[in-house]
Amino acid sequence: MARPNEEVEALLREYADLIAITGGDAFKQRAYERAARAIGGHPEDISRLEPADLREIPGVGKSIADKVDEYLHTGHVSVIDERRATIPPGVRELMSIPTLGPKKAMSLYEDRGIASVDDLVAAIRRDELQGLKGFGPKTQENILHGVELARQAGGRILLDAASSLAEEAVGELAGAEGCERVAFAGSLRRMKETIGDIDILAAATDPDPVMDAFTALPLVAEVVMHGSKKTTVRTTAGFQLDLRVLPPDSWGAGLQYFTGSQAHNIRTREIALRKGLKLSEYGLFDAKTGKKRAARTEEDVYHRLGLPWIPPTLREDRGEVAAAQRDELPGLVTLEDIRGDLHTHTDLTDGLASLAQMVETAAARGYSYYAVTDHAPELRMQQMTEEKMLAQREEVRTLDGKHRKLRLLHGTELNIDPDGNVDWPGEFLAGFDLCVASIHSHFGLDRAAQTRRLIRACENPHVNVIGHPTTRKIGSRAGIDADLDEVFAACARTGTALEVNGHPNRLDLRDEHILLARRHGVKFAIDSDAHTTGELGHIRYGVGTAQRGWLTADEVINTWPLGRLRRFFRAPGRPGR
Known part of the structure; x- marks a missing residue:
């Protein structure tokens, strides 16, 4: 994953927003939005490209290429810094609310002194937007709904961004000393539409070299916790990755356990209990003797529970366990x-x-x-x-x-x-x-x-x-x-x-x-x-x-x-x- 592409994409999108806020040319605004999308999706790391090569990217002309080159060499773009200085900080925060565009954000600031999302929510609830053009009851209702939507998504990332981070980490850890297996798990493996923390699972007899390799990944900005069983890091963009290292002979049980969901795992543990078994991330054990009955593969764990392997994308407790017991799981599209x-x-x-x-x-x-x-x-x-x-x-x-x-x-x-x-x-x-x-x-x-x-x-x-x-x-x-x-x-x-x-x-x-x-x-x-x-x-x-x-x-x-x-x-x- 070429993170400079994402940084520049965000920068150009910000500039497009700033153009819109200040009433700039709509065609210029769309040109920067188009260039941002092109750079974000460009397969090569743009930090390795010369300005002439940047201009080969669709939608990136000389002016935009020069700004990108300036940012890559200095970490700043002077014209963007100047434009930022003319905009109150709260206005761009207001623009993050779905349905609230640049003109309305600026109007709220200039006419009512509103410079934050919290200020806006309070003003609506106190009915302080009366008489402000474009802010009738329906608009205010939509704004409150938009704020709720944005807050629900707060701290979570889209599936593609999570996949890129996880795949980069997994690819790097695969070569770590003593690492026998590594994969991502959790809600990302279940392909949920947004992801909170990214869960990575590794199998190794000695966990320490794998943990050390994890904390040394280029994407790591901060090590939150470093242990022999679990290590947590935070990326430069603030996303959290958790690595758990298990013994190789517990791989299947660990992958099943940490893929979840919690509700699905409760179902499988209930089945285990009815069979006189105990299921954990380390394996499926006889409840009386403690003897391990299955653990190396997910298929072994499910089979010992009397179930076929259940695809991760179905593990949401929506009837998949009952369907598996009836041998009625669908053959999913791939x-x-x-x-x-x-x-x-x-x-x-x-x-x-x-x-x-x-x-x-x-x-x-x-x-x-x-x-x-x-x-x-x-x-x-x-x-x-x-x-x-x-x-x-x-x-x-x-x-x-x-x-x-x-x-x-x-x-x-x-x-x-x-x-x-x-x-x-x-x-x-x-x-x-x-x-x-x-x-x-x-x-x-x-x-x-x-x-x-x-x-x-x-x-x-x-x-x-x-x-x-x-x-x-x-x-x-x-x-x-x-x-x-x-x-x-x-x-x-x-x-x-x-x-x-x-x-x-x-x-x-x-x-x-x-x-x-x-x-x-x-x-x-x-x-x-x-x-x-x-x-x-x-x-x-x-x-x-x-x-x-x-x-x-x-x-x-x-x-x-x-x-x-x-x-x-x-x-x-x-x-x-």
């Missing part, structure tokens, strides 16, 4: 089952890589098919036209077949308007191989209106997939208020797939919604929603979320052969292409 990605973007709209680059990366992933689905014209900032889309279609057809075994699909991501309509007339939509339809605006409509708009989109014969159905962004935007049970029933009735969006800040649908939707017999698409070549890998987080929702490969349309997928898109009630 990353290897995915034959293609059905929701991606290029630099024709808000992506950062060309169509050719995205296709080349999709081919390298071994896909059988790949769909490009750039935005339609109702998302006006993308300035899409029929002419641009038709030109892209020609490029898609030209590239199709140039990579062995990879077939290309030309699609689009349509915008669902407040009434449930989508971009472009039916005759134009009929020319696409597939259409993803998503909500990108009017998030505050009431429950009935949101439900109607989604159902109407499902009923459009040209819409194949509903993208990121609830529109949520983890820690920053709650999902829309809709009767999802009705929406899921409509998707099943119309043959419209629901997306499991793998972008780490979305993971939408979330696992609980997948569990509800699959009861209706809905089909799903697991997509990356990639805007860069590196983001195509986000599909693994979608797969993890799908597993948490108990999905099998047959329920996911992009595990199917292309012929079956095309037949699904052209099912009765949907026009032929």
Whole structure:
């Protein structure tokens, strides 16, 4: 993991915010947001690049490259420091609240002297925002909800950031003296959408060299606790990693114990007690004699309990133990089952890589098919036209077949308007191989209106997939208020797939919604929603979320052969292409 990339990404995003706060050029603001995303997703460590090489990154021109180079050499950017000095510190804190933009944050500071989140919450509760333009009762309600959302996410990190940290630590520790096995465990292994502390487990006869190697990792900023059984460190970004070292012959029991969840472990311990056994991180023991019955592998531990191995993503006490006892665990969809990605973007709209680059990366992933689905014209900032889309279609057809075994699909991501309509007339939509339809605006409509708009989109014969159905962004935007049970029933009735969006800040649908939707017999698409070549890998987080929702490969349309997928898109009630 190249942390300088993340530092620079955060810096450029901050500068974009500062531009917005001070009423700067909106195009300049978006340029810095675009460059931040490109640098954050760049596969190389940018601290090793020359300024000329930096300019090769999409969206990074000379001015931005010079600022990045200045930061990498000095730790500061003078123009950003100057801009910071003009902004009261509390204003950027206010902007961290979901739904509260730069203009409103500045208005709160200038008109009411509010310079912190706590000040704002107190002012709302004391009804002190009366008469302030743009802060009516509904807005204040949304702000309080946004504050609650941000506080719930406080101290937790998204799945991709946690994965990067854990994988770096595991990779380094694998070479430590005496380390026989090492893996991450806990909520990260269960693929939860946000992670608190990262749990790492190692097996070694002598724990001390492994613990010493852990505290010496480059990512470590502070050693919180150093012991022979457990060591805790904190990274430069403030995240906590816990390492536990167990004897090699306790590996399986330890991995089962520290993967959790707590509720799942209670279930397994109850089974152990009924069998006259005692289960701990060191093994499964006879309760009377203390003799070890199983410990080396998780499979051995579960087998001795009378259970098949239960995948970590199911271990949430949602009926998985009972299903295992009945031999009814689902055969979960895996990353290897995915034959293609059905929701991606290029630099024709808000992506950062060309169509050719995205296709080349999709081919390298071994896909059988790949769909490009750039935005339609109702998302006006993308300035899409029929002419641009038709030109892209020609490029898609030209590239199709140039990579062995990879077939290309030309699609689009349509915008669902407040009434449930989508971009472009039916005759134009009929020319696409597939259409993803998503909500990108009017998030505050009431429950009935949101439900109607989604159902109407499902009923459009040209819409194949509903993208990121609830529109949520983890820690920053709650999902829309809709009767999802009705929406899921409509998707099943119309043959419209629901997306499991793998972008780490979305993971939408979330696992609980997948569990509800699959009861209706809905089909799903697991997509990356990639805007860069590196983001195509986000599909693994979608797969993890799908597993948490108990999905099998047959329920996911992009595990199917292309012929079956095309037949699904052209099912009765949907026009032929």
